[in-house]
Amino acid sequence: MASISADNHGLRLVVRYMVLTLVAIIFIFPLVFMVVSSLKPDQQLLADTSSLRAFLPVGDISVDNYYAAFKRAPVGTFVLNSVIITGVTVVLSLFICSMAAFSFVFLKWQGRDLILSIILATLIVPFETIAIPLLLLSSKLPWIGAHGLEWGWLNTYRVQIIPFIADGLTIFLFVQYFKDLPGELIEAARVEGATWPQIYRRIVMPLSGPVLATAAILKFLAMYNQYLWPLMVVQQEEYRPVMVGLQYFFQLNRAWGEIMAYLSLITVPVLAFYLVLQRAFIASIASTGVKG
Template sequence: MTSRAFKTLRTLAAILILLCVLIPLSMMVTLSLNPSEENIQISMGTIHAFIPQTVSLQNYKEVLQDPYQPFVRYLLNTLLVVFCTVGAGIFINSAAAFALAWGQGGYRKIYLMVIIAVFVIPGEALTIPLLLLVGKLGWIDSYQVQIVPFIASTFSIFLFYQFFSKLPQELIEAARIDGARLFQIYFRIAFPLSAPVVATISILGFLDAWNSYLWPLMVTRGTEFRPLGVAMAAFFGTQQAYWGNIMAFAVLMTLPIIIVFLIFQKHFVASVVGSGVKG
């Protein structure tokens, strides 16, 4: 296969993937802008479901003003859970990874083996024991039950460890000679250099926490602490006939994810391409 044919094939594959992503999104946005449920039902399965014929914000207004499913409350709950989980997780997991990479003592390899072993265990297998534990602590239907169990992440620790372990040894030794302690080296040198990894963890952690459904469904009881993932399912169950409202709810839930990715995409791509430190 020639280089030109390969580039053409790669371009066609990229266009196909792009269409697979954009077609459902275009349908979601188009139906959310259609205020007539009757027209939505008629347009289903036709080209009109993907091309806006009518533009109205009526569905968005109804979603935001619904007294039984308070979207703003769900949004604030989700933002609080996501930012606390991701923010605390970045510092705790990165500090643990740096200690494993450059700390002293033979415990480091043992801990790393345990972390890798825990990483391959399905999260669902730990759900019931974790549920019993938080029930004993009296955390059911609260913010901390959605935050604390997920701050520590084996994946984040391993990703940070891979980055920190590639730092030049001369850099760490020079800091030690200058009298810097391990935490000072981490906070002043290592952590600022790990921006690509932080961006990757931020995006992946944000997506994971934002789309969380099973655990919040088990530990929340009402609208006071319910996040958007559970609220979306509850909204769908009570509004099955109103597809315009459902699509408007979905669009509003998707927008923060797109915004976060646009903010961190440069660092995210840089981390995917290669976050190693060149000597």
């Protein structure tokens, strides 16, 4: 009986690993294809797509496409712009949205539920429907900068950052997480005389690692993949982010190798960010699943 059970366990393990391996391959093959293709000249790249050679670094391999990509477009500028825009937005968003959620969950004020409902309702409004009004508004907003009072936010970093700092999804994530924190902790802190800012900074936020990671990754991906908005509000190359920069490679005769090289380059910050936060991200998903 014991040997049968051991066999079953071994079989299950084999099946499990086979399935996991298959899933891993499905997810990783596009990335492998992208990186491998970035090392091939166009003719070979296109010829290899019909066989498994597409996933193998064989044939005429070189980094010429990377040199060509840098020659065709200011790749460094685009990546730096996206990192700045995304990084600043993520940091500010975590701060503002967590504070808003803190207020909704722990503070008692009139109209709280109504305001939260309105904020959550914005989740069903597609960005495309507000893009044009937002563009008209942004083009006329004032700003006090190095040259004094200026009008219009177009062709700046701020126009790509400020409209996206607060959003319903991020506030919703924090609200849900904060609701599950033990209320006794907050009550004990209040009894001990802690102020609300102290509770936010010293109790709630230190316990919020998983939700911070989740919100950061989701916000990072949304911001890093921005295309429509920067296309509308940025006409100067020095402020363009990576996704608009991708269009530099779609000429009449497409340089597929350069496209793959560019995509490989702009994927690096995304992978790096995910790898840094992946433990907290997985912990967040796991904890969300357990709570049911």
